[in-house]
Amino acid sequence: MAGRVKKGAPKKKAAGYKMPAPIPTGEVIKDTLFKKEWRIGPSIGVGGFGEIYSACDHTLKAKGSDYPYAIKIEPHENGPLFVEINFYLRNANKDDIAKFMQSRKLTSLGMPTYFGKGSHESNGVTYRYLVMERFGKDVWSLFTEAGKSFPPATVFQLGLQMLDVLEYIHSRGYVHADLKGANMLLGLKKTAKNQVYLVDFGLATRLKEDQPFTPDPKSAHNGTIEYTSRDAHLGEPTMRGDLEILGYNMLQWLVGELPWEKSLKQPKTVQAMKEEFMKNVRTKIKSMASNVPDALIKFFEYINTMKPKEVPDYKKCRKLFEDYLKTEGKTRNSTLEFSPSKTQSPSKGRTKRVIAVDSDGSDEEAEAPVKATKQNGDVPKKRGRKPKVTDADTENKAPEVKETKTKVKRKSSEPAVLVKVKKTRLNPTSTPPAKENHTNIATQTSIDKNKYSPRLNTSRHVSFDSPISEIVGDSSKNSGINSSGDIFDDSFTIKEVKVKPKRKLLSNEEVLVKRVIRKKVTNVKKGKSWKDLPTVVNGRSPPK
Template identity: 85%
Template sequence: MAGRVKKVAPKKKGAGYKMPAPIPTGEVIKDTLFKKEWRIGPSIGVGGFGEIYSACDHTIKTKGSDYPYAIKIEPHENGPLFVEINFYLRNANKDDIAKFMQSKKLTSLGMPTFFGKGSHECNGVTYRYLVMERFGKDVWSLFNESGKSFQPATVFQLGLQMLDVLEYIHSRGYVHADLKGANMLLGLKKTAKNQVYLVDFGLATRLKEDQPFSPDPKNAHNGTIEYTSRDAHLGEPTMRGDLEILGYNMLHWLTGELPWEKAIKQPKTVQTMKETFMKSVRSSIKSQFPNVPDALIKFFEYINSMKPKEVPDYKKCRKLFEDFLKNEGKTKNSTLDFASNKSKSPKKRVNKIVVEDVVDGSDKESDEPVKVKQNGDVPKKRGRKPKVNPDLDTENKVPETEKEIKKKAKRKSSEPAVLVKVKKTRLNPVVTPPARTNHNNISTQTSLEKTRHSSRLNASRHVSFDSPISEIVGEKSKDSVSINSSGDIFDDSFTIKEVKVKPKRKLLSTEEVIVKRVVRKKVAPAVKKGRSWKDSATIVNGRSPPK
């Protein structure tokens, strides 16, 4: 004997609505009205009163991930989907939508169509469902992804598209009452990727055209509190209220915030703030959001001039938006750009700077700026002085390798240093180098050795390690000859070594700095036999020859 199927009680959520239990993937729903079968796919979203699944025609073979339809499902005890189904039955007919588009000369309209509806029982629970065309991302998700700020042109493009949909809904005798980014979906078809569709008609209300405006406390504050119109706060949704809701959305998309955002848990407080805001809407916007275009302010001012039951002047509203787009070089049909309106922070650039630093052996400090090469160019402006590591400035010490320098602390600033000042100072050697074989070094000889070799030493010039450098031996042309250089003493006495240095001082840049220094070799002055000082120039290195 087969056991009974245990019913799964729907979960409650929000304002007493029951959330449906998950429908298994592959479940087939039979539509008795349109005589079709729909196969349930993966869930694509959850609303305030039901769940939305992807779906496909069960009679047509499709790929595993190809689900061109969406099915909204809710337990029979709930009511919003019942309201939405009835709205679709009356207003989402393809022929009616085509006639409206033809009369307004529109190439597209963000009014969705439906493909089926009915009831379905699963695991002992009865559900109500609605089959619609499947759409893409919603505007609210795109708004969050862009850093809560749209380009002004995009905002007015969305405003124009929503004006068209609202005019169609109002012409059918309904108001939407819950227009927001989460209820605006991009089309998935290639021909509709630039079109936004208004969905979720769970709060759609039929207009009471023959009755005067009468607030209803029972229905007060219906909708999404951030955007609810002043009329809806009183419990009576209107056509001018739909325009006001659209205006609040556009203001939010432009500025990223609304003045009453922090009080949304207190509907009456929000209502009072909106009343105050709209009484002097121009001054309110200019004081809080000075960059808001004047076209949106005029749109709010027009809403303020309307009577509760008045039919909106859609042409006037469109002209405000179209004129703004024209000044921006855009139209309603231009490609929607959902990039952020906020300026991006500049990326850090790392440029190589070459600093030519020469130890000239003088005792005085120089304030002259050192030449800096940035990407091969020599700048003319002056900059800050770097802090040079003294361990790298010794004559007889091997400089650190590039890997050792990179391990040191990194500079945090990303500002490139254009010019660097370095004090030119004479630095004594760490130790006096030992005398080599056949090397006549006066500083290391004893008094006996000095006497023994005095005759031979007097026959030639002696140079100690403290001798001043008269000329920088650096990069120069091969053909150039200097009158201040001594061939017998200074040739091959110095080498140019390039070392990447990262100073300890925190500069305004994270750039790599290459310092060029002249390092003295540990070589002895060669004594050339058979050559007298008379054979050399009369003046050498700024000194007269010995007499």
Template identity: 65%
Template sequence: MTGRGKKAAAAPRKKANGYKMPAPIRNGEVINDIMMKKKWRIGPSIGVGGFGEIYSACDHESSPKQGSGYPFVIKIEPHENGPLFVEKHFYIRNANKDDIAKYIKEKKLSSLGMPTYFGNGSHEYNGEKYRYLVLERYGKDLWSLFKDCGRIFPTTTVFQLGLQMIDVLEYIHSRGYVHADIKGANILLGLKKGTENQAYLVDFGLATRVTDKEFKPDPKCAHNGTIEYTSRDAHLGVATMRGDLEILGYNMLQWLVGELPWEKNLKQPKAVQDMKEAFMKNVRSNITKQYSHVPDALIKFFEYINSMKPKDVPDYTKCRTLFENYLKTEGKTRNSKLEFKAGKKGKVKASADTKVTEDTQDSTVHSKKMAQNGVPKARRGRKPVLKDQPIDSDNCENETPENSIQETKGNKRKSSEPSLVIKIKKTKLTPKATPPVKKKYANTATQTSLEKIRRSPRKVSFDSPICEIIGEKKPPKRTKDTSQESVNSSGDIFEDSFVIEEKKVKPKRKLLAAEEVTVKRVVKKKLTTKPKTKSWKDLPTVVNGRSPPKTV
């Protein structure tokens, strides 16, 4: 038992739907199947479902103990859960290997996408009791392939898958059940050699028996299934055969166009139900308006579903004929190889405004790639468009003009707005002469970096004699020779506003020796006076039965 399993056993996991999740089971655990008289060995986990975990498995006796091949899967859930209990009984009654082989022979089919049942029972692990179901192992699911292909399938592949699912639904309905949860995640491709082009419908946790009771909505079961594919009958709480066909039609439409119209409202089941009712009310006009490349065969399939009554048994031959006739027009058959290549995604028909917007965006990207010299960056497989080449007049409206104003004047703009050419006359301003420097004034603006005097950060100068020297330095002595004077000692533009006076300042006297100075302070003396008369406050107090000693 690994540490992961011990932790899970101590605190069992729970899903949002309230189901208890099983504790992880170690690789190599052996399950003894009493009913089938077999032993199954558990391999690595494949995935986790809504109510349990799925493990790869092999026959413990016939398979090598160290082998990597696991041809089976085991679905495990705690006994407290219920979905696997329902699925187990469906498989016991309808997925017997002999029954499936007999049906294939009767219908003259090459294969059928119905999974085969191999065993079930109970197993106790680490003090917890689990229910298990053994099935054949299959390959990748269609939902993963759908996302890998850019949310689009080739049209012929969609109709091939539709034919295979109709065969499976006919088998299930003939046994008195409906699936009620058809979706890409529940459709797996074959893993064995020769079954790669066969899709298998799995997960019968919502499988329901068909009854002869009157069609009556059941609010307790309303909106059951996966909300984006749920049929209109299932939204009312009733699972029907025509509902299975409708769910299949929604899947095929999504595989063709990429997204269903109501996928943005999945958190509101009632809103999704109303949108489906409106969509199916006039399905032909709704599909042709929104999607341009949906084949008419799928539209006729939806129209046939609308013509059915709730308790009607579908005409499977008619449905198969619709799909097979389309495949013939494309040169394919139902047994052709399934292709999962990314195709062009279905788009709504673009209007004229949309087209203009796309052209504008393309031209904007083109103009951003232009270099400063007017030549765009060369792209692979294309020659760069030079400036001297003529501009296409059809696209010149959305491109950045490259020629001068006079050249664009000759080209006609195809636009409803009139073109205006504005000429701006640039006037050259003559620079003013620098005023002559006054006498005895050094123009610091024209000095070089070497000629400029580097001043101390303590000095602040405005080229004025008043604030030339700040600090303890003495001003330079004025001499008759003006060349020896300081650079900033000459008068400046404000010399008429100030009067310069020279004053002799005597230096401060300095102490030649250290002298002791005595400072006298006056301290107030507190005077106490004796009271003239005695009061009760002056009497000796008695503390602990004794009087304090008398002071002399």
């Protein structure tokens, strides 16, 4: 039918770009340029203009997470991936990257390489794709997981790595124009786990070196609005604009948020706020947070001195960052630590050292207890007061013996009065007479009580000539004849029955078992109650 949309047709996005329909896992893409076949794996994520899938060489077997490549796919009608593919073709050559690293004496560079490109048709829709190396987590995810706060040393390490990539891109005649945490990915290889790679060159723009700086209203406010540079707000991305974008990211990593984040839906308002911010950088940053290193403020101040078409002084910027890292005892090659504070420990009994500055400027060290938290973030319930940890306490020191505190009497301002209390002896109350044929428990001694009370008696006394002893003890002694004066003489009889045991035995022999069978009583006189019978013997009640 006319006008019906195909199932595989890409969806329209708000910005006018089409999002690709899901491509099934296991589909093979043939690369005619590099003469390779790529097998699609699980989806990694969705970008602004397309979707990213994990991939592997179709000739090799891949199981689980063994997909070393990533494929960016977007509908053929979109433009950003086309720009990115052309950028990679011109600037992501392995030899060019190696020459730049050698000239700058770098052991690693966060510039990704590509492994294939082309077009692919699926469900009647033509897609454009780009094959790249697969990377790990992005910096923005790590930033949110760390509570939107990075250690200052990590911020300047990331700044140094991004400066190297920007210098390489600028040397090739391009600007990135969209530098942000979501476009910075950690390496997956063992040799690159401490390296961050800059990706997503969909807004990469060729520099107009021979033309003067001319704002373009059609391209105004391009990029991610919270990081867009002042030049990009005017529609003309520049090299100094890339440095400005980097500075905004670093400020956010240190402070947690940018001053204009609440006005992102109004690009012109954000632009005006950035202009005001850059005019009074030092004052504005100090009003945001007092612990922002001076190296970042000087970095912004240097950007303010640059002209629109000026090539940045990368050595000067690197020196600012490296000098700060030296004060922290770090280098550019130190391990990246994304947690806000490594001094905190979830173990019990640990303390966090806090430096407090007095009004006279002297520093004092205090100890603040660190709450122990479970893995799920819940704070365990308090089960009592714990002894305070002092400076002398260490993990390797033997625990000291606790001293018992003596009770101190409360002091009072009133005079002490001595009162003598006379103790009176109470006469014992008379015990009611015992009933006939009953034992008076109140007048019994402890030995007598144990003798006659079944509850207080630790071991039950049984006559050895009773019917019970006939079952438990040796039957040869009494041969079933009871000699005691037990009232149960006429109540029970013993009968020998041959029974096969329920449990499986080694043999099928029959066992002789003696059972107690109740006998019907015929000699009981009518009209008399059991209360008239003699005292209860052996803790048993007479039969009814």
